[in-house]
Amino acid sequence: MTDPIKLSTLTQLIQDAIQSRFEGEVFTVSARIMNVKKYESSRRCYLTLEEYEYGTKTTEIRAVFWANAYSEIEKFEKVLKQPFKDGAEITCKVKVRYHKVYGLNLDVLQIDVAHALGTLELERQQTLEKLVRENPESIQLYDGVFRTFNNRLPLPLVISKIALITAPNSDGQRDFLQELKQNKHEYQFAITEFLTTIQGDNAHQLILEQLQLIEQSKEPFDLVAIVRGGGSLGDFKPFDEYELCVYVAKFPVPVFTGIGHDRNQSIVDLMAREQKTPTKVAAMIVEHNFSFENTLIDLRRRVTDAITRQLDRATEKLDQAKRIIRLSSPQDILNRGFAIITHNDQIVVDPKKITEQMQIQTILKNETIHSTVTKKTKNEKRVEL
Amino acid sequence: MKSGLNYSEAYKKLEELVEQLEDGNIPLDKLAAKVKLANEMIVVCENKLRQIQAEVEAVTDKVSKKSKSKNGN
Numbered sequence: 414m415t416d417p418i419k420l421s422t423l424t425q426l427i428q429d430a431i432q433s434r435f436e437g438e439v440f441t442v443s444a445r446i447m448n449v450k451k452y453e454s455s456r457r458c459y460l461t462l463e464e465y466e467y468g469t470k471t472t473e474i475r476a477v478f479w480a481n482a483y484s485e486i487e488k489f490e491k492v493l494k495q496p497f498k499d500g501a502e503i504t505c506k507v508k509v510r511y512h513k514v515y516g517l518n519l520d521v522l523q524i525d526v527a528h529a530l531g532t533l534e535l536e537r538q539q540t541l542e543k544l545v546r547e548n549p550e551s552i553q554l555y556d557g558v559f560r561t562f563n564n565r566l567p568l569p570l571v572i573s574k575i576a577l578i579t580a581p582n583s584d585g586q587r588d589f590l591q592e593l594k595q596n597k598h599e600y601q602f603a604i605t606e607f608l609t610t611i612q613g614d615n616a617h618q619l620i621l622e623q624l625q626l627i628e629q630s631k632e633p634f635d636l637v638a639i640v641r642g643g644g645s646l647g648d649f650k651p652f653d654e655y656e657l658c659v660y661v662a663k664f665p666v667p668v669f670t671g672i673g674h675d676r677n678q679s680i681v682d683l684m685a686r687e688q689k690t691p692t693k694v695a696a697m698i699v700e701h702n703f704s705f706e707n708t709l710i711d712l713r714r715r716v717t718d719a720i721t722r723q724l725d726r727a728t729e730k731l732d733q734a735k736r737i738i739r740l741s742s743p744q745d746i747l748n749r750g751f752a753i754i755t756h757n758d759q760i761v762v763d764p765k766k767i768t769e770q771m772q773i774q775t776i777l778k779n780e781t782i783h784s785t786v787t788k789k790t791k792n793e794k795r796v797e798l
Numbered sequence: 799m800k801s802g803l804n805y806s807e808a809y810k811k812l813e814e815l816v817e818q819l820e821d822g823n824i825p826l827d828k829l830a831a832k833v834k835l836a837n838e839m840i841v842v843c844e845n846k847l848r849q850i851q852a853e854v855e856a857v858t859d860k861v862s863k864k865s866k867s868k869n870g871n
Contacts, residue, residue, distance in 0.1 A: 713858075716858075717858055720854050720858075724847065724850065724851055724854070727805075727809075727843075727847055728847060730809075731812075731840060731843050731844060731847065734812055734813075734816045734836070734840060735840055737816050737819055737820060738815070738816065738819065738833055738836045738837060738840065741819040741824075741829065741832075741833055741836075742829075742830070742833040743826070743829055743830050743833070753826065759827065760825075760826045760827040762825060762826050762827070
């Protein structure tokens with residue numbers, strides 16, 4: 414065995430070799446981030462960049478975001494609306510650096526956010542296409558709008574029984590319940606909560622399980638609300654998962670989503686009816702019931718108006734009939750100065766039946782004149798009365 | 799008086815009588831009887847109409863009160 418050299422001599426050799434090969438060179442790599450440790454106060458982040466093939470890790474190397482690149486993490490979270498955490502796939506620019514104490518590291522200089530966005534969007538588009546392709550009965554795309562079995566279900570006239578899927582003690586839960594409880598019309602709602610984690614890697618399965626519970630429940634619900642709190646930065650991936658999206662699209666009770674985000678809609682939003690925030694979902698429910706109450710008020714007014722009109726018309730017709738009858742009554746005729754002539758107690762209508770020397774009675778308003786006909790003449794001209 | 803008639807029957811009879819009176823074809827000796835009958839029909843119709851009005855008002859008042867108490871007005 415040759416004489417040993419100092420370890421530092423060897424590491425110096427390694428450092429020199431690496432420097433001479435990688436000095437000043439920047440590489441763009443795609444990798445999965447793991448073991449992420451962020452130190453916000455010192456604006457540093459330590460992690461490993463890893464590569465997998467058929468589920469098996471094939472490469473791992475330590476990496477660091479130094480303070481001058483820490484803003485790249487913030488940009489990633491802001492633009493993609495998802496946390497910079499284990500499992501995320503990134504494309505980034507790195508420099509190779511070797512330190513005799515800390516070993517081999519990649520200094521991350523920049524994250525290609527546009528690439529990440531593109532990847533996400535591509536995945537999203539693939540899921541949407543698969544949904545339409547594999548579920549033609551329940552999911553159709555017309556003019557850029559997704560029509561699903563669920564989002565075309567008619568709403569009941571009044572919504573009262575609500576199944577709420579949300580995270581326990583979350584902003585979304587509080588906002589939703591508060592908006593319903595404090596509605597100015599004082600409508601009452603029966604809300605059954607199905608609490609679960611709605612963020613994280615298997616959140617879509619947990620939400621799906623809650624939907625199954627709702628479906629199996631003996632309680633017939635009018636509506637399912639899936640809400641999560643706004644404000645905090647969230648991972649919306651569960652709401653883009655194929656399995657959950659299909660389940661929502663085919664769900665037999667209308668589903669409303671209020672998962673609080675400004676980014677493009679999640680796919681679950683597209684399969685259901687989207688209201689953006691928990692408060693908006695609750696407000697929509699109140700508004701729906703108010704709209705029905707208004708319809709009732711309007712119908713009642715129309716019924717009252719129609720009845721009043723009909724009764725008025727009937728009264729008017731009766732009054733008119735009364736006037737005609739009054740004018741036709743024999744007493745009214747006498748009151749107006751006309752006379753009725755009778756013979757042997759029979760009213761004489763035809764003057765031809767009156768002959769000379771006949772005994773007739775002329776009935777006036779208050780008196781009857783008994784007379785004998787002495788002469789009959791024809792009127793020379795029509796008597797105008 | 800034929801009080802067994804409902805509003806529609808009484809009003810139909812009244813209309814017939816009014817038409818006959820307006821036509822002037824009723825023999826004078828039958829006029830009084832017709833007018834008497836027409837007046838009877840008027841009374842039947844008016845009584846029925848008042849009864850209907852009262853019933854409708856009772857129902858709409860009831861609905862209105864229920865609605866107001868529900869809304870806390």
